Amino acid sequence: MKYNKIGIFDSGMGGLTVLKEMLKRINGLDMVYFGDTARLPYGTKSPDVIKQYTLECSRFLVEQGIDMLVLACNTASAHAISMVRNELNIPVMGVIEAGVKAAVSTGASRIGVIGTTATIKSNTYANAIRAIRPEVDVVSKACPLFVPLVEEGMFDDEVTELVAKRYLEGLISYGIDTLLLGCTHYPLLRGVIGKVMGNGISIVDSAATTAAAVARMVHGEYECKESPDVVYYFTDLTQSYLKLGELVLGRHMDNVIKVDLDGR
Ligand code: DGL
Numbered sequence: 001m002k003y004n005k006i007g008i009f010d011s012g013m014g015g016l017t018v019l020k021e022m023l024k025r026i027n028g029l030d031m032v033y034f035g036d037t038a039r040l041p042y043g044t045k046s047p048d049v050i051k052q053y054t055l056e057c058s059r060f061l062v063e064q065g066i067d068m069l070v071l072a073c074n075t076a077s078a079h080a081i082s083m084v085r086n087e088l089n090i091p092v093m094g095v096i097e098a099g100v101k102a103a104v105s106t107g108a109s110r111i112g113v114i115g116t117t118a119t120i121k122s123n124t125y126a127n128a129i130r131a132i133r134p135e136v137d138v139v140s141k142a143c144p145l146f147v148p149l150v151e152e153g154m155f156d157d158e159v160t161e162l163v164a165k166r167y168l169e170g171l172i173s174y175g176i177d178t179l180l181l182g183c184t185h186y187p188l189l190r191g192v193i194g195k196v197m198g199n200g201i202s203i204v205d206s207a208a209t210t211a212a213a214v215a216r217m218v219h220g221e222y223e224c225k226e227s228p229d230v231v232y233y234f235t236d237l238t239q240s241y242l243k244l245g246e247l248v249l250g251r252h253m254d255n256v257i258k259v260d261l262d263g264r
Contacts, residue, residue, distance in 0.1 A: 001221060001222055001223050002067065002218075002221040002222070003029060003067050003068055003218050003221050003222040004029075004030060004065070004067055004222065004223075005029070005030040005031065005032060005064070005065055005066045005067060006022070006026075006029060006030070006031050006032070006066060006067075006068045006069075006070060006214070006218070007031075007032050007033075007034065007058075007061035007062070007064065007066035007068070007069045007070065008022070008031060008032070008033045008034070008069075008070045008072045009033075009034045009035075009036075009054070009057050009058060009061060009069065009070070009071055009072060009073060009076065010033075010034075010035055010036075010072045010073040010076075010184055011035070011036050011037075011039065011040045011041060011042040011043075011053075011073050011075065011076070012035050012036065012037050012040040012041070012147075012151060012185075013035055013037070013150070013151060013185070013241065013244050013245055013248055014072070014073065014147070014150065014183065014184035014185035014186075014188075015033065015035065015070075015072030015073055015184050016033065016035075016245055016248040016249050017072075017184050017185070017187045017188060017205075017207040017248060018070060018072035018095065018184055018207045018210055018211055019031065019033050019072065019230075019249065020207075020248065020249050020250065021207055021208045021210075021211030021212070022070075022211040022214055022215065023230070023249075023251075024211070025211055025212060025214075025215035026211075026214070026215050026218060027224060027228075028222070028223075028224030028225045028226070028228050029218065029222050029224070029225070029228055030225065030228045030229045030230070030231075031228070031229075031230045031231075032061060032064050032066055032230075032231045032232075032233065033230070033231070033232045033233065034057050034060060034061050034232075034233045034234075034259075035232070035233070035234045035235070035245075036053060036057050036234075036235050037234045037235055037236040037237070037241055038234075038235035038236035039053055039235065040147075040151070041116065041144075041147050041148070042054075042073065042075040042076060042116070042118065043075045043115070043116020043117055043118045043119065043144060043147055043183070044116070044117055044118065044144060045118060046118075047079045047118070047122070050075055050076060050079045050080055050118060051079055051080045051083055053076075054071070054073075054076040054079070054080035054083075054084060055080065055083060055084060055087060056261055057261070058071075058084050058087070058088060058092075059087075059088075060233070060259065060261060062088060062090065064231075064233075066090065067090050067091075068090055068091045068092075068093065068214075068217075068218070069084070069088065069090060069091070069092045069093070070092075070093045070094075070095075070210065070214055071084065071092060071093070071094045071095065072095060072184050072207070072210070073095070073184055074095050074096060074099075074115050074116065074119045074182045074183050074184060074206065075115070075116045075118045075119050075183070076094075077094030077095050077096045077124075078096060078115075078118065078119045078122040078124040078125075079118060079122055081094045081096075091217070093210065093213065093214055093217070094210075095184060095206045095207070095210045096124055096125060096128060096182070096206065097128065097213075098206060098209035098210040098212070098213040099125075099180055099181075099182065099204060099205075099206030099209050099210070100125065100128040100129055100132065100180075101132075101209070102204045102206075102209040103129065103178055103180045103204045104129060104132050104133045104136065106178055106202050106204070108136060108177050108178035108202070109135075109136060109137065109177060110136070110137045110138075110139070110174070110175055110176045110177050110178070111129060111136055111137070111138050111139075111176060111177075111178045111179075111180055112138075112139050112140070112141065112168075112171040112174070112176035112178070112179045112180065113125040113126065113129075113138060113139070113140040113141070113179075113180045113182050114140070114141050114142075114143050114146075114167065114168075114171075114179065114180070114181060114182055114183070114186065115140070115142065115143070115182030115183045115186075116142065116143075116144060116147065116183055117142040117144050119142075119182055119183065120140045120141065120142040120182075121142070123140075125138070125140065125180065125182050126138040126140055139170075139171060139174050139176060141167055141168070141170060141171055143163075143167045143183075143186075145163050145167075146163070146164075146167075146183065146185060146186060146189060147183065147185050149163065149189070150185040150186075150188050150189060151185075151244065153240075153243070153244050153247065155188050155189060155191065155192070156191055156192060157192075160189060160192050161192050161195065161196065164189065164192050164193055164196045165196050168193070168196050168197060171197075172196075172197065172198070176201060177200075177201060177202065178201065178202045178203075178204060179193070179197055179201055179202070179203050179204070180204045180206070181193070181203065181204065181205050181206060181207075182206060184206070184207050186205075187205045187207045187208070188248060190203065190205065229255065230253075230254075230255065231255040231257065232245070232253055232255060232256045232257065233257050233258075233259045234256070234257075234258055234259070235258070235259060235260070235261060236258070237256065237258040242256065
């Protein structure tokens, strides 16, 4: 049996969309979630800082005894996955590969990718899509206001819709047939994004596709526990974070711990 505990990392609450999908698909395996809420957002930061923060958080999760790490953050996956894989002796899964595979398998010919500024600047999605299907037309758009809107819980709000219209109008007029949500916060805006995009455009969510890939990887490779632990660590913790976390997960969060990465 290879796996006892999976670590899931995000800069904040967005990775809970991946954890939620994992909990639907994987029964009886301990999980540890880590959200670097004190230093969010990562998407506006430089590649060096994203790498440094991601590595620190990944090492913390390894100290908690995980034997697989899911980088449930596109920004961290885009910039830091190779370095984290080199540094850690456990399997590390990112969110980009699964999302790209799902998007290209729809038979799409014109894919729109949305993500944080850092993810879009890295060109990771566009390169990964073109590596599999060079004939696909890829157009990318950074949507920096989406993360703060999600962290404020404004999933279905007229301000969010206005912002979505502003960000997405160029992709609509370009005639994309598939929209890839390249940020784990964005599945929470799926309603508004779907409304703005209209019918006929498939929306691919990298949270669900990554969870499905992790479930395939661990299948039959762990001892199924009757009451597995789910522990949540955050570098900052407020009542509103907790409320948001429970809203995203759709379940009560027991075992929530605030961690000080420098002082531990
Ligand atoms: N959830 C992160 C992602 O998937 C972005 C949040 C942030 O900017 O920190 O890229």
